[in-house]
Amino acid sequence: MSARCVRTAFLIAACCTVSLFAQTPATVTGENSHHGPRRRGIVPAAMTPSEPAARQAAPEARHPRPEATSNATTGPNLAVDRAAGRHPISPYVYGINSYGLDQPRTIQALGLPITRWGGDATSEYNWQTDTSSTGSDWYFEIYPQNTSTPAFNKVTFANSAFDLFHANNQLYGARSIGTIPLMGWVAGSFASYPECGYSVKKYGAQQKTDPYNPDCGNGLTTAGVAITTNDPHDTDVTVTPSYMTQWVQHVVGVFGPAARSGVSIWQMDNEPVWWSGVHQSVHPNNSTFDEITNDGLAYAAAVKAGDPTAAVSGPITSGWSDLFFSRTDMQDGWNTSPYNYWDNPADRNANGKGLDFVGYYMQQFANYEQQHGHRLLDYFDIHAYMPGSDLSDSNGNEDVSDAGRARRLLSTRLYWDSSLIPYTDPELSSWLNYSWNGSTYVPYSPWNEYLLGSQWKECLCLIPRMKNWVNTYYPGTGLGITEYYLGGQDDISGVLTMADLLGIFGSQGLDYATWWPFHTVTTTSPGGFSFRIYRNYDGHGHAFGEMGVSATSTDQDQLSIYAAQRTDSALTLMVINKTTGALSTFISLNNFEPAGPVHVFQYSASNLAAIIPQADLAATASGFAATFPGYSMTMLVIPESGSVLERTPVVPPPARNGAPRERE
Numbered sequence: 001m002s003a004r005c006v007r008t009a010f011l012i013a014a015c016c017t018v019s020l021f022a023q024t025p026a027t028v029t030g031e032n033s034h035h036g037p038r039r040r041g042i043v044p045a046a047m048t049p050s051e052p053a054a055r056q057a058a059p060e061a062r063h064p065r066p067e068a069t070s071n072a073t074t075g076p077n078l079a080v081d082r083a084a085g086r087h088p089i090s091p092y093v094y095g096i097n098s099y100g101l102d103q104p105r106t107i108q109a110l111g112l113p114i115t116r117w118g119g120d121a122t123s124e125y126n127w128q129t130d131t132s133s134t135g136s137d138w139y140f141e142i143y144p145q146n147t148s149t150p151a152f153n154k155v156t157f158a159n160s161a162f163d164l165f166h167a168n169n170q171l172y173g174a175r176s177i178g179t180i181p182l183m184g185w186v187a188g189s190f191a192s193y194p195e196c197g198y199s200v201k202k203y204g205a206q207q208k209t210d211p212y213n214p215d216c217g218n219g220l221t222t223a224g225v226a227i228t229t230n231d232p233h234d235t236d237v238t239v240t241p242s243y244m245t246q247w248v249q250h251v252v253g254v255f256g257p258a259a260r261s262g263v264s265i266w267q268m269d270n271e272p273v274w275w276s277g278v279h280q281s282v283h284p285n286n287s288t289f290d291e292i293t294n295d296g297l298a299y300a301a302a303v304k305a306g307d308p309t310a311a312v313s314g315p316i317t318s319g320w321s322d323l324f325f326s327r328t329d330m331q332d333g334w335n336t337s338p339y340n341y342w343d344n345p346a347d348r349n350a351n352g353k354g355l356d357f358v359g360y361y362m363q364q365f366a367n368y369e370q371q372h373g374h375r376l377l378d379y380f381d382i383h384a385y386m387p388g389s390d391l392s393d394s395n396g397n398e399d400v401s402d403a404g405r406a407r408r409l410l411s412t413r414l415y416w417d418s419s420l421i422p423y424t425d426p427e428l429s430s431w432l433n434y435s436w437n438g439s440t441y442v443p444y445s446p447w448n449e450y451l452l453g454s455q456w457k458e459c460l461c462l463i464p465r466m467k468n469w470v471n472t473y474y475p476g477t478g479l480g481i482t483e484y485y486l487g488g489q490d491d492i493s494g495v496l497t498m499a500d501l502l503g504i505f506g507s508q509g510l511d512y513a514t515w516w517p518f519h520t521v522t523t524t525s526p527g528g529f530s531f532r533i534y535r536n537y538d539g540h541g542h543a544f545g546e547m548g549v550s551a552t553s554t555d556q557d558q559l560s561i562y563a564a565q566r567t568d569s570a571l572t573l574m575v576i577n578k579t580t581g582a583l584s585t586f587i588s589l590n591n592f593e594p595a596g597p598v599h600v601f602q603y604s605a606s607n608l609a610a611i612i613p614q615a616d617l618a619a620t621a622s623g624f625a626a627t628f629p630g631y632s633m634t635m636l637v638i639p640e641s642g643s644v645l646e647r648t649p650v651v652p653p654p655a656r657n658g659a660p661r662e663r664e
Contacts, residue, residue, distance in 0.1 A: 018207065049277070072627045073584030076555035080563045083569060085550035085593035087207040089564055090176065091543075092512035093505035094531050097483065100517035104168035109523040111535025114175040114264070117165050118480050120278050122179035123270050124236060127247040129189035132161040133197070133235060139196030139209070139216040143237050154189075157250055166255060173483045175264045177313075177514065178251075180244050182269040182295040183239040185236040185282040191330060197235045197281030219280050228356055232282040241302035246506025259309035259552040263427045265512075266303045267381060267482065268296045268314035274321040274329070284329040288347050289357060293364045300365075300376040313381035313480055317363045320386055320460070324348075324356045353472075362474035379468055379511060383483035385438060386414055386460060398494075402580075405493035409578040410557060411486060412500045414460045416508055421459055441610060463508040479513040485516050489527040492605040492631045498530035499633045500576050503562035506548055526608045531631075534574070537601045537611055537635045544571040544635070559583055559628065569640040588623040593641040598624055604632035611635075 027180075064566050095114035101107065107115060124133040125145070130152040134141045145161030146152045152159050166176045188195070196216035206217030207224055219227050248266065256263045272292045274281040292315055299463020300312040317323055321330055321341050325348055330342040347353075353360050358380070365377040391397055391409050413420050418611060463479070470477045486501065498515070505513050521528045534544040545564025551573065563575045571592055577583055597616035599624050604612075606629065619638060628634055 012222075019617065020359065032609075036513075038426065064231055072535045072582035072584040075559050075577075075585040076411060078349050078554075078561050078585055078587040079550075079552045079573065080571070080573060080587065080589065080592070081428070081590040083547065083549075084113070087509065089506035089544075089546055089548045090511050091535075091546065093510050094535050095177075095482075095503060095512060095514035096531065097176075098165055098169075098520060100515075100519070100521050102522045104172055104518045106523050106528070107169065107172040107174050107252075107426055109529045110521075110528050111541065112172075112174050112531060113179065113535070114514065115165075116177040116179075116267075117162060117170055118177065118179045118267065118270055118272075118514075119318075119417070119516075120270060123181050123183060123275070123279055124185060124187045124282065125162070125179070126186035126239075127160060127162060127180060127239070127250065128157055129154070130157075130162075131187040131189055132353040133187045133279070133281075134282060134357050136219065139213070140235065140281045140563060141194035141216055142190060142320055143193055144198070147273075157321060163254060166251070169551060170255070170261060174435065177512075178263045179267045180247075180299050182233050182272070182292075182299050183237055183275060183279060183283050184240070184281075185232055186243075186657070187240050188233075188235060188237045193547075193625050197232075198227060198230060199234070202234075203311060213573045217607055221233045226280060228280075234281075236282050237514040241298045244299055244460065245306040247303040248303050250312065252307050257307050257309045259558060260306060260313065263310060265311045265313050265379065265480075267316050268299060268312065270316055270320040270324075271314070271320050271383060271413070273327045273355070273518045277329060286331050288328050289350075289360055290638070293361050296361065296369055297376060302613070304374075304376060305392035310375055310476075313379035313482075314365075314377060315358060315381075317358065317382045317480070318385060319383065321412055321613070323358050323382065323465075328358055332417055356366060356469070359469050360475045362469065362477060366474040375476075377474065377477060379478040379480045380466060380474070381480040381482055383516075384415075384462060384481045385485065386462060387484070389486045392487075398489075400488060400491045400493065405491070406486070408486060408488055408493045408497050409500070412497060412504060414462065414464045415462045415501065415504055420461070422490055449499065459588060463504075463510065467509075479509070480511055481505075481513045482517040483514070485518060488520065489517055490525065490608075491627060492526070492608065493527045494631055495526050495530050495603070496576050496578060496631060498527065498562050499574065502530060502534055503574055503576075505566070506544075507562060516543075524609055529603050529608075529611060533601070533633055533635050534613055538613070542637070544574060545570070559585065561587075565640075571640060572582070572639040573636040573638070574633065575626075575628055575636065577630060578634045580630040582629050584625065584627040586623055586625050587636075587640075589619070589621065592638070593621050594619040595639040595641040598626075600626075601637070602629070602632055602633040604629045 001153055005115070069643045071548045091113045094112060095116065096110070096112055096116055099119050100113040101115065120135050120137050122561040124135070126132065130145050132145055134143065144152070146159060146164060148161045151383045152161075162178065169176045189243065194213060195218065196213070198206060198217040198219045200209060200217050203217065205222050206227070207220040207222055208218040209218040219230070221227060243540060251263055258264050267270045271278075281516055296314045300314070303310055303312050325342060328347040329345040330341040332346055333339070333341040333533050336344050348355075348357070353365065362377065365375075389408075424527055455628075466479050472481065484501075486494060487498045488497065517527055536543065543566075545566040547565045549563050549571075551563035553559050558577070558579050560576045560578065564572050566572060571589075573587070598619045599616055600614035600615050601611050603610075617626055626634075626636070
């Protein structure tokens with residue numbers, strides 16, 4: 001096994017030579033970088049803002065039925081070659097952040113192999129008090145995290161919200177990603193709740209206050225100026241890396257090490273670019289290259305001291321701009337003419353750096369390994385809120401117009417397509433979003449800053465960029481994306497876009513990925529079917545294959561296709577119709593002999609509550625004909641004939657408990 005495989009064996013015991021689908025996949029996500037983060041995490045349910053009315057509407061009433069299959073037109077040609085482009089697909093690309101799951105059994109229903117404990121509130125989580133801060137997401141208030149039974153034990157630290165999170169993952173067969181706070185401050189414990197960072201009685205009148213607790217302000221004066229004279233000890237206590245070593249040791253003592261049934265990956269905090277805003281009460285200063293990197297090194301070493309078998313990931317950037325610059329750079333750019341985030345990168349250029357932030361980060365971890373003989377960073381892990389995704393209308397609701405749906409379905413190309421140049425693409429450069437300016441939604445083009453900077457007149461091609469950074473600065477580091485959102489969570493366009501992106505993650509060789517839903521995912525909500533169709537399409541645990549093979553479409557913007565072979569030798573195909581009309585085509589098969597008919601499982605705009613089995617399709621060694629309804633995704637399962645002499649290599653399933661298995 002390669003060096004990378006040795007480090008990631010606990011995730012998937014398979015050959016780690018990555019080759020891509022012959023098909024070029026699809027792409028993107030969007031970020032309004034200077035408008036601040038939009039993610040949440042572990043906020044008390046009573047404090048969570050209600051969803052816009054448009055998102056609460058019954059899904060069936062919001063989706064037109066697709067054109068009937070009798071009116072199908074000829075679609076693009078599809079081709080699958082079992083012998084070409086073979087590469088392992090990590091099962092861990094089909095993950096969801098635990099914050100978005102309504103109950104633990106949703107993990108089993110959707111077939112999720114991994115979930116993440118992350119989000120804004122985890123940056124101040126205190127494992128010894130089981131408390132956390134809501135930060136600027138909700139008036140900098142401290143709350144206990146486990147308010148259920150069994151109660152948190154303040155002596156043994158048992159039954160914390162984090163321990164219950166991991167125990168539920170164990171129960172339902174998923175791996176865990178945890179988040180290690182890096183700021184040196186974690187929430188304290190109080191006799192009553194909430195305690196808040198900006199008491200109006202103590203710090204004066206403020207711009208806004210909690211309607212449920214009017215003494216808790218938002219940390220801004222009535223003139224909108226940040227209050228920086230507060231005492232962080234009002235809510236938090238100071239900690240050092242050794243405190244996190246003790247936490248990891250506690251987890252190992254309860255659940256065992258990562259190599260068996262413990263926490264697989266520990267992230268180095270959450271989106272440090274926004275610490276000075278989200279966690280202003282304890283970290284008012286803008287983060288820098290060296291702060292994030294040096295703290296990352298110190299706390300990664302703390303994790304490894306507590307569990308040498310656990311993996312560490314970082315730097316957990318938020319979107320496009322902080323892949324290249326620190327928050328100090330960005331703020332300096334916004335504060336000086338011509339007011340672009342990239343125009344005054346003093347921190348980037350200091351001390352001879354001059355590198356993209358993520359390149360510098362990995363370079364320093366590589367230097368550490370050269371000096372000390374062991375690796376601290378196992379995964380290059382980012383959040384992928386890229387420009388151009390999650391389109392909104394003028395009311396701030398997700399754009400589910402016909403044009404918005406079409407653009408959403410095209411947006412996945414930004415993840416992989418090196419030929420897509422947003423600056424010159426008429427469709428992308430015309431996209432318009434709306435962004436919150438503090439009092440209302442205003443028009444904002446997510447491409448403005450991207451287009452104005454001549455240095456960015458090139459593809460986003462996010463995953464190839466990630467690979468290039470790794471190959472340049474720290475070869476052997478794995479790849480993870482632990483937050484992303486493309487919009488339309490309850491709209492058929494969002495479901496199909498997500499399914500397309502999951503196919504891309506597998507084809508592009510990501511090691512793991514976890515979706516951040518913007519509201520709760522249940523066992524029957526539309527957004528969850530993007531995962532269920534890959535992981536549990538028939539309700540009996542059958543899933544998409546583990547060994548990717550070549551799958552091509554002559555027009556992926558109409559019909560995209562992904563293919564893989566399972567350990568039982570069946571060929572599994574995912575076909576996504578991104579158009580409103582039914583499309584008929586012939587799917588050619590190469591180097592594969594069917595043992596019987598094609599089994600068909602379909603999810604479409606005609607029924608957003610279930611994956612519906614369809615009639616089998618007749619197939620020969622040359623292929624088969626199929627019709628795909630408008631706005632649909634279809635899982636096709638083709639058993640392989642036993643007469644095939646050449647047996648294919650298989651990828652054993654990842655270990656759930658006990659030592660990881662080596663490739664057989």
